[in-house]
Amino acid sequence: xxxxxxxxxxxxxxxxxxxxxxxxxxxxxxxxxxxxxxxxxxxxxxxxxxxxxxxxxxxxxxxxxxxxxxxxxxxxxxxxxxxxxxxxxxxxxxxxxxxxxxxxxxxxxxxxxxxxxxxxxxxxxxxxxxxxxxxxxxxxxxxxxxxxxxxxxxxxxxxxxxxxxxxxxxxxxxxxxxxxxxxxxxxxxxxxxxxxxxxxxxxxxxxxxxxxxxxxxxxxxxxxxxxxxxxxxxxxxxxxxxxxxxxxxxxxxxxxxxxxxxxxxxxxxxxxxxxxxxxxxxxxxxxxxxxxxxxxxxxxxxxxxxxxxxxxxxxxxxxxxxxxxxxxxxxxxxxxxxxxxxxxxxxxxxxxxxxxxxxxxxxxxxxxxxxxxxxxxxxxxxxxxxxxxxxxxxxxxxxxxxxxxxxxxxxxxxxxxxxxxxxxxxxxxxxxxxxxxxxxxxxxxxxxxxxxxxxxxxxxxxx
Numbered sequence: 001x002x003x004x005x006x007x008x009x010x011x012x013x014x015x016x017x018x019x020x021x022x023x024x025x026x027x028x029x030x031x032x033x034x035x036x037x038x039x040x041x042x043x044x045x046x047x048x049x050x051x052x053x054x055x056x057x058x059x060x061x062x063x064x065x066x067x068x069x070x071x072x073x074x075x076x077x078x079x080x081x082x083x084x085x086x087x088x089x090x091x092x093x094x095x096x097x098x099x100x101x102x103x104x105x106x107x108x109x110x111x112x113x114x115x116x117x118x119x120x121x122x123x124x125x126x127x128x129x130x131x132x133x134x135x136x137x138x139x140x141x142x143x144x145x146x147x148x149x150x151x152x153x154x155x156x157x158x159x160x161x162x163x164x165x166x167x168x169x170x171x172x173x174x175x176x177x178x179x180x181x182x183x184x185x186x187x188x189x190x191x192x193x194x195x196x197x198x199x200x201x202x203x204x205x206x207x208x209x210x211x212x213x214x215x216x217x218x219x220x221x222x223x224x225x226x227x228x229x230x231x232x233x234x235x236x237x238x239x240x241x242x243x244x245x246x247x248x249x250x251x252x253x254x255x256x257x258x259x260x261x262x263x264x265x266x267x268x269x270x271x272x273x274x275x276x277x278x279x280x281x282x283x284x285x286x287x288x289x290x291x292x293x294x295x296x297x298x299x300x301x302x303x304x305x306x307x308x309x310x311x312x313x314x315x316x317x318x319x320x321x322x323x324x325x326x327x328x329x330x331x332x333x334x335x336x337x338x339x340x341x342x343x344x345x346x347x348x349x350x351x352x353x354x355x356x357x358x359x360x361x362x363x364x365x366x367x368x369x370x371x372x373x374x375x376x377x378x379x380x381x382x383x384x385x386x387x388x389x390x391x392x393x394x395x396x397x398x399x400x401x402x403x404x405x406x407x408x409x410x411x412x413x414x415x416x417x418x419x420x421x422x423x424x425x426x427x428x429x430x431x432x433x434x435x436x437x438x439x440x441x442x443x444x445x446x447x448x449x450x451x452x453x454x455x456x457x458x459x460x461x462x463x
Contacts, residue, residue, distance in 0.1 A: 195298075
């Protein structure tokens with residue numbers, strides 16, 4: 001009997017210890033499970049999509065627009081770029097856009113101030129006067145920066161409250177932080193001359209004239225050419241890439257056809273479409289502001305036009321002579337002169353065999369110039385000081401500081417090789433003009449080099 005009692009005590013003791021051990025194991029297991037659960041929740045995942053952390057309500061989104069054309073949410077408008085502009089009282093930043101003229105609505109500016117979201121300020125909407133009847137027009141929105149805001153980016157809202165800002169909006173970086181009412185000394189600017197070209201579209205593939213024009217500008221002292229490119233032909237694209245790589249050409253993507261139905265003409269009543277000539281008016285204005293802090297002068301013209309001095313060897317020498325005579329002038333108007341491409345220089349001196357397989361027009365073969373019809377409107381293109389320009393159109397500035405000066409044609413004129421403007425003129429009625437031949441010794445080898453670099457000229461060609 002005593003043995004049985006002893007056995008029962010041992011068994012009960014063992015069972016009590018087992019329960020104790022089991023309880024401790026359960027507690028340890030539960031503790032480990034909770035720890036691992038917390039660890040998994042606090043550790044970022046390395047595979048799959050990573051959710052963006054929620055930002056404080058007063059912080060700017062990190063996304064910045066990398067597009068040259070950005071749709072404005074909640075509107076029919078497009079935004080292009082933003083630049084500091086304190087030349088006029090009451091404004092700090094100019095946003096350049098393309099707005100639908102019949103859908104203008106109040107807009108509000110919001111800034112990213114060193115990473116923090118600003119309060120909103122009302123935007124002043126200014127529509128450019130030249131739109132040639134098209135539904136969309138170049139439009140500026142002028143914004144005031146709130147006090148104590150070191151603004152780096154700007155956005156537009158349709159409501160004044162920042163809480164109305166749609167998520168994942170793209171901010172426009174603000175350029176030209178030094179631009180104010182005082183002009184920077186020319187010697188501090190990076191370039192003396194920038195040429196603004198708008199626009200390449202429709203598979204443009206006039207390779208030979210393109211290369212000749214760019215090399216002529218290089219000989220004349222141009223430092224940078226800015227081209228807004230919607231589309232171009234494959235040969236021209238190869239040539240363009242070489243100029244981009246060496247830094248002479250800055251190509252700005254211009255996918256206007258993804259957003260609007262751009263017109264190939266300049267007048268809505270004749271061509272239809274949404275916007276004038278692939279947005280040419282907007283690109284010209286954008287290029288003026290893009291060049292404002294880096295170039296002393298800007299040339300506004302087309303790719304088949306060369307603003308050519310006739311009394312000076314370079315544009316530097318031309319402007320060094322003109323500017324002291326016109327000290328308060330910011331816009332120099334240059335007459336356009338047509339050289340019809342249907343008439344050829346008879347000797348064939350510059351019909352060079354290495355260029356036979358290169359698509360495009362050989363400008364050295366066209367030496368006959370139309371005399372402008374002085375009884376009708378005669379267009380000009382321009383050399384401008386960008387800090388003295390507010391709005392520009394194609395053939396004249398719409399708003400500027402200072403004066404405008406028409407440069408006499410014997411001092412400087414545009415060499416424009418194209419289809420005739422006055423088709424009824426006979427060859428005998430045209431003027432012989434061989435000004436480009438003065439540059440041929442340097443021009444031809446430079447053109448050959450550019451074409452060869454693009455693989456468009458045989459190695460046996462002239463060097």
